[in-house]
Structure formats: C-alpha cells, structure tokens
Amino acid sequence: MQGTGDQPDERCDGAGDFDFLHGAWGVRHRQRRERLAGCDEWIEFGGTMEADPILGGLGNFDRNVIDLPGGRYEASTLRLFHPDTRQWSLHWIDGRDPKIDPPLHGAFEDGVGMFFGEDTFRGQPIRLRFLWQPLSPVTARWEQAFSADGGATWETNWIMEFSRA
16 A cells, blocks of 8 residues: 555554654563473563664664663664565664674564564574564563474463553
8 A cells, every 4th residue: 555655654564563652661571490390480571672773664673671670671673664565674782791692583464463483592593583562652572482392382471561661
C-alpha cells in the first residue's frame, strides 16, 4: 500500500512497527532462576530502558540498565528494518560480555512481533524466540523463550514488562 506521495506507508510496510518503543521506560523483569533445567522458580528485579530511532526510522537502538539481584549491568539492542523483506533483525549486546549476539529475524502480525534465531546455551544449540507486544501507549511486554528441540517446545525464561517512565 502507498501513503501520500511516492513513499510507502510505514505502518503498512513494517518500518514503523517499533515506533511504540521510542522514549524512556521503567522495566519490571521476571527471569527463571535456571534456564532449560525444569526450574519453575522466578526472580524479579527492576531496570530502565531508553530507545531512539536511527537511520531515518529504519531502525532503533536502546540502552538498558538491568538491576539483577547480584549487581547492575548495561545492555543494548540494535533493531534494523529490511525494506526488501519487510523483516526486522534484532541484535542483543550484553555489557557483561560485549559482543553482538546472533540476530533474531521476524515481523509484527496482528499487533504481536515474533522473532526467531539460533544460538547456543551451555554449549548446546538452541532456538530463540522473542515476542513483542505493545499493550497500550504506556505499556508493552517482551518475552524470551528457548527451545532445545528445534522449536517443538518452548520455555519462556525472561519477561520484561514496560511502563512509561
């Protein structure tokens, strides 16, 4: 679909999917104490996140401060929209081990962003899934899940609930 003029309507092509995230947020984290270990015990902690658009709206970059019970650390996410595929790539950068993790790819459909990627956990290959859901103008939710069986089953292990700071 086309917007006004010759420019595509960003809401139709996907480039504006993460616009809801721009700005400052307070974050409530819930994380499984142990991942892929059958553990049902969760820990909770706080944090903040600020996200800004980059590349003329074809991406965004966020800065996270995560207050784990064992200490504070910083992390970032680089999100890039690829107009040719109408897909996003998401790249996590953890301040405790500063490198860019393998990307996840996906898109939003019916208000939910689903992103998948490949990585390793404790030396074993896993699939990752991120779910993003803007719930309102002042709240959003992100979930991370791991699969050790190629995506047949998933274990959600980290939930972030965002509220406008």
